[in-house]
Amino acid sequence: MSKTPCFVANWKMNKTISEAERYFRDFEKGWLRHNLPIEAVLAPPFTALASVSRLMKHASLEITGLSAQNVHFESSGAFTGEISSEMLFEMGCRYVIIGHSERRHLFGESDEVIQQKIGAARKAGLLPILCIGETLKERRAGKTWAVLERQLSVALENGRLGDGGMGNLSDWMIAYEPVWAIGTGETPLPDETSEIHRKVQSFVSDRLQKGLPRVLYGGSVSEKNIASFMKQAFIDGVLVGGASLSADSFLKIIELGAMSKHASRVK
Numbered sequence: 001m002s003k004t005p006c007f008v009a010n011w012k013m014n015k016t017i018s019e020a021e022r023y024f025r026d027f028e029k030g031w032l033r034h035n036l037p038i039e040a041v042l043a044p045p046f047t048a049l050a051s052v053s054r055l056m057k058h059a060s061l062e063i064t065g066l067s068a069q070n071v072h073f074e075s076s077g078a079f080t081g082e083i084s085s086e087m088l089f090e091m092g093c094r095y096v097i098i099g100h101s102e103r104r105h106l107f108g109e110s111d112e113v114i115q116q117k118i119g120a121a122r123k124a125g126l127l128p129i130l131c132i133g134e135t136l137k138e139r140r141a142g143k144t145w146a147v148l149e150r151q152l153s154v155a156l157e158n159g160r161l162g163d164g165g166m167g168n169l170s171d172w173m174i175a176y177e178p179v180w181a182i183g184t185g186e187t188p189l190p191d192e193t194s195e196i197h198r199k200v201q202s203f204v205s206d207r208l209q210k211g212l213p214r215v216l217y218g219g220s221v222s223e224k225n226i227a228s229f230m231k232q233a234f235i236d237g238v239l240v241g242g243a244s245l246s247a248d249s250f251l252k253i254i255e256l257g258a259m260s261k262h263a264s265r266v267k
């Protein structure tokens with residue numbers, strides 16, 4: 001069965017509540033009325049989650065989901081400034097981005113912390129969007145797969161052994177985001193990316209045999225390059241940062257990406 005292509009908008013630390021609400025209204029107005037199966041997920045900052053969640057509930061876009069950008073691994077306690085999975089779930093989040101490279105590199109999150117976050121998210125009923133990716137230095141040293149393999153195996157271990165269990169992995173997403181491609185305008189070649197995604201899928205299915213997650217690509221996705229990524233067999237969707245900040249541009253990416261995936265499947 002082919003997987004529903006997914007388009008995730010990661011707004012990072014952008015948009016106040018009123019800006020987020022305006023975006024959502026524009027997004028709803030511009031929503032393409034076609035029959036192609038797709039899922040669109042918005043990941044606003046914490047402060048705008050409640051308002052976007054409310055708007056989503058009353059909107060006509062049933063295929064749109066809400067995601068947080070980060071979460072703490074404990075469910076409550078003396079952790080000033082942190083937010084738990086239970087809080088996000090209650091707010092209407094279905095997904096949570098875990099292990100984004102900005103969390104790993106700017107805030108020092110280790111593979112072990114990411115493992116704990118995945119366990120906590122699963123326990124509370126959230127679906128992880130797990131980000132993995134190599135730095136330019138690692139890539140140049142020929143270590144791309146070794147790095148991805150380490151990030152995956154540590155991240156997934158806790159889910160297998162932990163209280164929450166992994167659930168069915170086909171509900172999860174794994175985003176391959178080379179660190180050097182994020183916000184730089186540079187991207188890996190689409191066919192090379194698809195091959196990495198194939199390896200990610202077979203790594204997961206060999207180890208866990210619990211359904212296949214969708215594997216998304218992230219890093220400088222734009223209206224210009226979306227079609228070339230989405231036509232690849234193992235690219236199930238994209239995680240978009242900068243180009244998702246305007247509703248028009250994100251809608252265009254969804255439209256071009258959905259058409260490209262559809263065309264590649266009926267060929």
Ligand code: PGA
Pocket residue numbers: 010177181182183184218219220221239240241242243
């Ligand atoms: P970008 O960010 O699209 O701006 O490169 C992607 C991401 O960080 O998820």
